[in-house]
Amino acid sequence: MTGMAAPQTEARLLVVEDDPNILELLSASLRFAGFDVSTATSGSAAVNAAKDRRPDLVVLDVMLPDLDGFEVIRLMRESGTRTPVVFLTARDATDDKIRGLTLGGDDYVTKPFSLEELTARIRAVLRRTTAGEQSPSRLTFADLELDEETHEVYRAGERIQLSPTEFKLLRYLMLNANRVLSKAQILDHVWNYDFRGDDNIVESYISYLRRKVDTTQPRLIHTLRGVGYVLRKPAT
Amino acid sequence: MTGMAAPQTEARLLVVEDDPNILELLSASLRFAGFDVSTATSGSAAVNAAKDRRPDLVVLDVMLPDLDGFEVIRLMRESGTRTPVVFLTARDATDDKIRGLTLGGDDYVTKPFSLEELTARIRAVLRRTTAGEQSPSRLTFADLELDEETHEVYRAGERIQLSPTEFKLLRYLMLNANRVLSKAQILDHVWNYDFRGDDNIVESYISYLRRKVDTTQPRLIHTLRGVGYVLRKPAT
DNA sequence: GGAGTCGCTGAGAAGAACCTGAGAGTAGCC
DNA sequence: GGCTACTCTCAGGTTCTTCTCAGCGACTCC
Numbered sequence: 350m351t352g353m354a355a356p357q358t359e360a361r362l363l364v365v366e367d368d369p370n371i372l373e374l375l376s377a378s379l380r381f382a383g384f385d386v387s388t389a390t391s392g393s394a395a396v397n398a399a400k401d402r403r404p405d406l407v408v409l410d411v412m413l414p415d416l417d418g419f420e421v422i423r424l425m426r427e428s429g430t431r432t433p434v435v436f437l438t439a440r441d442a443t444d445d446k447i448r449g450l451t452l453g454g455d456d457y458v459t460k461p462f463s464l465e466e467l468t469a470r471i472r473a474v475l476r477r478t479t480a481g482e483q484s485p486s487r488l489t490f491a492d493l494e495l496d497e498e499t500h501e502v503y504r505a506g507e508r509i510q511l512s513p514t515e516f517k518l519l520r521y522l523m524l525n526a527n528r529v530l531s532k533a534q535i536l537d538h539v540w541n542y543d544f545r546g547d548d549n550i551v552e553s554y555i556s557y558l559r560r561k562v563d564t565t566q567p568r569l570i571h572t573l574r575g576v577g578y579v580l581r582k583p584a585t
Numbered sequence: 586m587t588g589m590a591a592p593q594t595e596a597r598l599l600v601v602e603d604d605p606n607i608l609e610l611l612s613a614s615l616r617f618a619g620f621d622v623s624t625a626t627s628g629s630a631a632v633n634a635a636k637d638r639r640p641d642l643v644v645l646d647v648m649l650p651d652l653d654g655f656e657v658i659r660l661m662r663e664s665g666t667r668t669p670v671v672f673l674t675a676r677d678a679t680d681d682k683i684r685g686l687t688l689g690g691d692d693y694v695t696k697p698f699s700l701e702e703l704t705a706r707i708r709a710v711l712r713r714t715t716a717g718e719q720s721p722s723r724l725t726f727a728d729l730e731l732d733e734e735t736h737e738v739y740r741a742g743e744r745i746q747l748s749p750t751e752f753k754l755l756r757y758l759m760l761n762a763n764r765v766l767s768k769a770q771i772l773d774h775v776w777n778y779d780f781r782g783d784d785n786i787v788e789s790y791i792s793y794l795r796r797k798v799d800t801t802q803p804r805l806i807h808t809l810r811g812v813g814y815v816l817r818k819p820a821t
Numbered sequence: 822g823g824a825g826t827c828g829c830t831g832a833g834a835a836g837a838a839c840c841t842g843a844g845a846g847t848a849g850c851c
Numbered sequence: 852g853g854c855t856a857c858t859c860t861c862a863g864g865t866t867c868t869t870c871t872c873a874g875c876g877a878c879t880c881c
């Protein structure tokens with residue numbers, strides 16, 4: 350668990366969200382992904398926390414009880430901090446202000462999101478905005494390659510087309526290579542947090558993935574009956 | 586996004602604008618485009634900032650609470666600096682002074698503008714006014730050529746007529762060749778900041794562009810379903 | 822070796838994403 | 852004032868994607 354493959358370990362995040370359930374979900378999983386997480390549940394608390402803690406990135410719900418997310422950012426930037434932001438917005442948010450969010454290297458994720466989605470965006474924004482490029486956008490495992498920016502996947506140099514969900518699942522497996530992942534765990538990370546189906550969807554997508562990326566020897570995606578799945582080289 | 590293709594990296598800009606929203610919009614995106622940006626929210630502050638910081642170019646709203654933009658320029662030039670300017674004006678500004686701006690190497694952009702438009706003008710003015718020719722006015726990608734000054738576009742040497750929006754979109758794609766651009770990102774950069782339509786307009790214009798510039802092999806404009814669009818050579 | 826459980830996969834329905842033709846409205850031009 | 856070119860919206864069609872269900876095979880445990 351400690352050596353989470355994610356290379357952004359140690360980046361300081363400030364998560365701002367008023368719904369306690371979502372806040373708990375976010376802070377627990379981001380912490381687990383290796384980030385140094387602090388939290389705030391209101392806009393004004395967020396502005397203060399940003400001053401004190403100087404986070405490397407802010408995850409910010411645009412709908413807050415006191416100030417809205419855009420006000421928070423303005424106040425934070427007036428006080429000199431130039432911190433990148435990943436916004437959380439409602440799906441239908443046709444709100445005027447949502448336009449323009451991608452301008453300063455920032456990004457946004459619409460609720461309900463998946464944790465995989467959110468952490469991928471966080472990694473991408475950190476990659477773009479921090480001078481020293483820390484985490485490469487390309488993941489590799491054995492002869493598998495996955496480019497997070499272009500969404501391209503190769504097996505043994507051969508280009509493979511994946512659907513968005515297949516892509517997210519493979520990325521999650523690769524980020525956690527050699528670690529056994531239960532179906533519940535995969536469901537929690539790769540699917541939106543409001544997904545109400547059952548485990549079988551994971552089996553289905555594992556099946557799709559195998560057909561597309563795991564037809565050649567050696568097989569990389571292994572089933573551990575009653576336990577879960579793992580991406581690893583055989584002979585282990 | 587890190588290596589923003591724009592070659593004007595490092596030029597020092599002073600942005601003068603009293604509307605905090607627009608100022609934030611401008612400074613965030615110009616900074617992200619690689620400029621070294623400082624800001625002022627009033628005419629007098631601008632004059633001082635120009636003395637201190639000696640910017641290579643000033644982006645200046647003509648409507649300011651204290652002095653108007655032309656006064657600001659006069660004061661700045663009395664103190665000896667001959668800094669080029671890109672003015673921001675209201676759409677209906679038929680003001681005599683605005684015309685004739687292009688004579689001195691300066692230029693203007695009418696509000697509401699698109700960021701593509703503004704950064705293109707900034708690049709053009711810097712190109713004209715700085716001795717060392719830095720950024721060429723002609724962009725090329727594969728057998729595509731686009732001349733920023735004459736607004737001419739060629740595919741395989743063949744002249745192609747584009748509408749203004751088609752031209753801006755293609756320029757944005759070319760400046761970001763091989764980088765995946767989401768529809769939101771394209772909307773934010775290519776369309777005016779007050780545009781209130783939805784993503785479909787991007788699909789429409791991509792369709793127009795394809796019909797005009799991408800009918801021959803190899804295809805250069807690619808759709809990444811669920812992700813965005815990218816300009817690139819196949820076989821990658 | 823039989824019953825029950827677990828996992829795999831094909832089929833298909835529902836929905837989402839994307840493309841494009843048609844047309845209304847508008848701005849610019851002669 | 853009329854013409855043209857352009858922008859933007861809408862809706863229908865197409866393709867791709869997601870998710871469910873059910874049947875079958877494989878494994879486990881008694």
